[in-house]
Amino acid sequence: MSEFSVDLDHLDHIVAKLEALAGFVHDHLDDLDKGVTKLPEIWKSLGAQGYADAHREWADGAREFADGVREMSAAAEAAHRRYTVAMRANGRMLRGS
Numbered sequence: 001m002s003e004f005s006v007d008l009d010h011l012d013h014i015v016a017k018l019e020a021l022a023g024f025v026h027d028h029l030d031d032l033d034k035g036v037t038k039l040p041e042i043w044k045s046l047g048a049q050g051y052a053d054a055h056r057e058w059a060d061g062a063r064e065f066a067d068g069v070r071e072m073s074a075a076a077e078a079a080h081r082r083y084t085v086a087m088r089a090n091g092r093m094l095r096g097s
Contacts, residue, residue, distance in 0.1 A: 006079075006083045008080055008083060008084065011076055011079065011080045011083070012080065014073075014076055015073050015076045015077045015080065018069050018070070018072055018073035018076065019070070019073050021066075021069050022066045022067070022069040022070040022073065025062060025063075025065065025066035025069070026063070026066050029059055029062055029063060029066070032055070032059065033055075033059060036051075036052060036055045039051065039052065040052070
């Protein structure tokens with residue numbers, strides 16, 4: 001029989017880190033987007049349009065990444081809940097209650 005264990009405190013730490021990362025990315029993307037929207041006021045050329053298009057594509061990918069990180073965080077949080085329930089049930093069975 002193999003031994004399986006889960007460090008719930010470490011899992012909590014991972015959930016918090018993932019949430020913080022996703023929030024950081026979203027917050028900074030919003031700030032970057034605001035800056036890029038001001039560029040046409042000071043930069044008028046084909047390069048400016050190319051930069052805006054490239055930024056939009058990059059920002060879409062970064063948002064998709066942050067959304068994926070949030071999904072991983074939610075999955076880790078759900079796993080934490082399930083492990084906690086399983087540990088309590090196992091404890092009750094071992095105590096015979």
